[in-house]
Amino acid sequence: MVHMNTQYRTHMIGDLSSSLVGTSVRLAGWVHVVRAQSKIIFLVLRDYDGLVQCVVLPEHAEAFSVAKIVSQESVVSVEGTIVEAKQAQGGLEIQVTSLEVLSASNPELPIPVVERGGNETDQAIRLDYRWIDLRKPEKLLVFKIWTLFEEALRDFFIAERFLQIHSPKLMSSPSESGAEVFEVKYFERSAYLAQSPQFYKQMAMAAGFERVFEVGPVFRAEPSFTTRHATEFTGLDFEMSFIASHKDVMDIWSRAIASAMQRVADQYGEQIKQCYGIDVVVPSLPFPELTMEEAKALLSKRNITSEREGDLSPEEERALGGISKEKYGHEFIFITEYPASVRPFYHMRKEDDPNSTLSFDLIWKGVEITTGAQREHRYDILEAQAKEKGMKLDSIAHYLDFFRYGCPPHGGAGIGFGRMIMLMLNLESIREASYVYRGVKRLTP
Numbered sequence: 001m002v003h004m005n006t007q008y009r010t011h012m013i014g015d016l017s018s019s020l021v022g023t024s025v026r027l028a029g030w031v032h033v034v035r036a037q038s039k040i041i042f043l044v045l046r047d048y049d050g051l052v053q054c055v056v057l058p059e060h061a062e063a064f065s066v067a068k069i070v071s072q073e074s075v076v077s078v079e080g081t082i083v084e085a086k087q088a089q090g091g092l093e094i095q096v097t098s099l100e101v102l103s104a105s106n107p108e109l110p111i112p113v114v115e116r117g118g119n120e121t122d123q124a125i126r127l128d129y130r131w132i133d134l135r136k137p138e139k140l141l142v143f144k145i146w147t148l149f150e151e152a153l154r155d156f157f158i159a160e161r162f163l164q165i166h167s168p169k170l171m172s173s174p175s176e177s178g179a180e181v182f183e184v185k186y187f188e189r190s191a192y193l194a195q196s197p198q199f200y201k202q203m204a205m206a207a208g209f210e211r212v213f214e215v216g217p218v219f220r221a222e223p224s225f226t227t228r229h230a231t232e233f234t235g236l237d238f239e240m241s242f243i244a245s246h247k248d249v250m251d252i253w254s255r256a257i258a259s260a261m262q263r264v265a266d267q268y269g270e271q272i273k274q275c276y277g278i279d280v281v282v283p284s285l286p287f288p289e290l291t292m293e294e295a296k297a298l299l300s301k302r303n304i305t306s307e308r309e310g311d312l313s314p315e316e317e318r319a320l321g322g323i324s325k326e327k328y329g330h331e332f333i334f335i336t337e338y339p340a341s342v343r344p345f346y347h348m349r350k351e352d353d354p355n356s357t358l359s360f361d362l363i364w365k366g367v368e369i370t371t372g373a374q375r376e377h378r379y380d381i382l383e384a385q386a387k388e389k390g391m392k393l394d395s396i397a398h399y400l401d402f403f404r405y406g407c408p409p410h411g412g413a414g415i416g417f418g419r420m421i422m423l424m425l426n427l428e429s430i431r432e433a434s435y436v437y438r439g440v441k442r443l444t445p
Helices: 059-067 123-128 136-160 198-206 244-275 292-301 314-328 381-386 391-401 416-425
Strands: 026-037 041-049 050-056 074-086 091-101 183-186 189-193 211-219 232-241 289-291 332-336 351-357 357-364 367-375 411-416
Touching: 026 059, 026 091, 026 357, 041 059, 041 074, 050 059, 059 314, 136 211, 136 232, 136 244, 136 416, 183 357, 198 211, 198 232, 198 411, 232 244, 232 381, 232 416, 244 332, 244 357, 244 367, 244 411, 289 292, 289 381, 292 314, 292 332, 292 367, 314 367, 381 391, 411 416
Parallel strands: 050 091, 289 332
Antiparallel strands: 026 041, 026 074, 041 050, 074 091, 183 189, 211 232, 232 411, 332 357, 357 367, 367 411
């Protein structure tokens, strides 16, 4: 841990250890809890690293007078001596000699930071005051985990010789077929917020980059109110050249997930168990897989009817998650060979069955988290498939140009980070995994 040598702080709570007993430290953070008695006041101080108990006695009159009136969630700086205290969390506490209020909190909090009785305030209210909701240690943990998970995936892809790119989010035409786009005024014409970096990932393949990944915002104008949808989220996308089939994409994504999950389990497994009551299960390789035809047959045997031919409903995804756990002892399962009718025009078709695509979805704990495929890289076939889908070729002319001058066989996938974090921690919705959630009816804070 790097020491924060400022006038308000010499250590963070994570720096404290038995080796420092008897020494003087300055800490800074939020007043998590105040417990005042007649001759002693206990303050629980909270910073990025955690919690520590502070004891204020009358003999330090100035500090004691401040402690008597300090409100919960005020930001303070504390100076004192570290002592052993078996009854305190971490076995240490601070005997306070000086207490300074850096920013006083209004005593009436709009939502509690320390919830009583185990029941959280209604989610909609908590999202209105998200910056206070995020003060809870278990909420902070979500984003520590996200940071490590994203870092681990980035490390994996870089080790596999992928280049990181940052594609534009303002586009002259939608990046996917369909109408789920946000149209914005762009000087004297219209532009669209990118639904994915799909076109630009494939441009990188045509440019000879061979392997690329990107982490960035994704915009989806879906009028959905489910627990797993958002109108803006952070996506991970990758694309790779010279593949034999979509199975190569599935293989590298499986290995990436297993590598990143291992990092999370190693660093935060105990805290996740303590805060969320679950174990991080590092998946074994390879991941199980079923074709769409095989999946539908299994679902039919269980009397789970299909809402949409060739695609999966949320109920079917949940059932397949259960089947994977029951049949393979695995939280993940790939569903492959989706019909061309439900896939974008740029997905490659099977050579022996043009009605099927070399594509996949990855389901984790009964929820789809990844869509991927081998792409069609042959200009004439790509143009024909676009026409078949009823697309106006002039609207994707720049995209089609990528394939006029030589482009290798390639494929890739797109993933939503929020959905993965939600499932990893068994959170009730993607709203809890979003730093600031954007949905159909939410544009604030």
